[in-house]
Amino acid sequence: MPGADKEADLTERIEAFLADLKRGGCGTGPIRGSGETARETTALLRKVTAQARWSSAGDLMEIIRKEGRRMTAAQPSETTVGNMVLRVLKIIREEYARSRGSSEETDQQESLHKLLTSGGLSEENFRQHFVHLKANVIEAINELLTELEGTTDNIAMQALEHIHSNEVIMTVGRSRTVEAFLKDAARKRKFHVIVAECAPFCQGHEMATNLSKASIETTVIADAAIFAVMSRVNKVIIGTQTVLANGGLRAVNGTHTVALAARHHSTPLIVCAPMFKLSPQVLYGQFLRPHGLVFALTCTILSKVNVHCPVFDYVPPELITLFISNIGGNAPSYIYRLMSELYHPEDHDL
């Protein structure tokens, strides 16, 4: 029966995606960049919307929430998956509200005025059935996908506004967003880049090779030399894994040190992060099994030594000067407001 085939195909796709996510956490970084993960997640959710059986918006939201919980459980550190689920849930709410004819809620925060004038809690259970809801939701998800595809280019386009000639820019590890950003600026400006290698996996080496291929003058330094060379750096431009709700970052190991050194020398710290990395979480903390470091130590002392190899660092918002995202530049103090535009407060805990 065609229905059962489609369902089987859908579950297969989801299982394959979950397996990929689980594998991606083995320490050398995810198999694909976070942009790709976001697009895959959204495409998968579009498929779920198209093929799963649901009759009202409430059902669809339940299905998406269930799938979303499974996906985030597979790889908790890959927050873009959860973020995309929240975006889709918000899209469903908006399309439902539009179909009902009620004006789009521009302000979902509980305001005193709303409490006084609404006269009791609005019973919103999303049970009404609308014929065109499915088509509208799928169209909105398509728009989201187009937005996701253009994020890196949107960020790179702003590069010339932030980099002047003969600057010395420092970056840490490897970020595809920052690479595109710097390559775009290099078309019209001459500047130098210092890349901190980010041991133990040394992703900085790949970043440096890619930048030098674009004829940008690049220097690779060891992590230990970050403070030593910071006095000659004009700007620090970094990428991040997640932007947290308070404007802080969950970024690759070593970023906190760079941020502190930049603050000591009063060097601006600019974070290039697309909006899909914005997450309503505030906590962090993940380890990597330290097999990456262990090869360096001999067997005799290994059993008596604890080795730690954390993957991420938390950077507090007061160390950050500017966020550059696909919707423009923002100060860290504004991130909470952007979050309320992207996600609905009731969805924050999946």
Next chain:
Amino acid sequence: ETQTKCGTISLFSHLHQYSRKAPLTQQLSIPSTVIHPSIVRLGLQYSQGIVVGSNARSVALLHAFKQVIRDYTTPPNEELARDLVNKLKPYISFLNQCRPLSASMGNAIKYIKKEISNIPSQFKEEEAKTKLQKCIDCYINENVVLAAKAISKYAIKKISDGDVILVYGCSSLVNHILCEAYDKSRKFRVIVVDSRPRLEGREALRRLVQRGISCTYVLISALSYILPEVSKVFLGAHALLANGYVMSRVGTSQIALVARTFNVPVLVCCETYKFCERVQTDSFVSNELDDPDDLMVTRKGKTQLENWHDVSSLGLLNLVYDVTPPDFVDLVITDLGMIPCTSVPVVLRVKNLEQ
């Protein structure tokens, strides 16, 4: 051949770029045939990284000088005091070309030259040579061995039971202090922070674990993660400059910076013979550039930077030292006592007066 590479490296173009691949003798201006063989061996040991650490290097230098003095004979019509000093000059510049002299070595050489010049002219050659050898032994004993004992005594007062102590790289003095504290039954554990490309922390880890001290090992990028657990930071120094800056292995200033942010006390342990009259405010004007090929690494079977020499816009920078500003350091433990960083010129003046 030194090709002028990209921008940041040009900031260091006044410093000599060391390369392990180029044979040493090609780069030297002095033919090694006129140099005493123990000095040639010492120079090779320095340049190949067999003798590392400022204490080890100065002690090795002094032992080599003892050998030179033993084999020395005064030529006729010459005074020992003047001739020996002139003989040492080419040896010193040979060693400088093998690897730039450290502050401790500089101070040791100044001491020897002074002792040689002060030899009274009526001394016979044998007497003079014995006296010089005794002076050298005395210098090593006072400034390295006894100083380490005195510093351990002071430092152990600062270590309490239940402490979590962070150390960086391999400092012979800090390792000595920790082993002494452990022998005196203080209960503490150590976190060894290490950094690429030298990975000297592994040596410190080996020494501490052999003694039975419980250790944790991290790389320097994990500093913000591990610092909330730490109660004290003990750092070694290569030299203490007259303006209070601490010159030490690259990465030390970073550790002091992050420790200051987490309000963890930073204690620097340094013998007074490493105090130096130079002043410096950044890590650029005077530093050492190590072999950049050491930064290359193979991960997952791929060496990303394999052909970096062929790419004109790519450069590798391998710094050896950096300077830590005095506001990051809470205390300096020396053989003369526990002093703040800014008291270095006072100690230098006191030492000059003594002489």
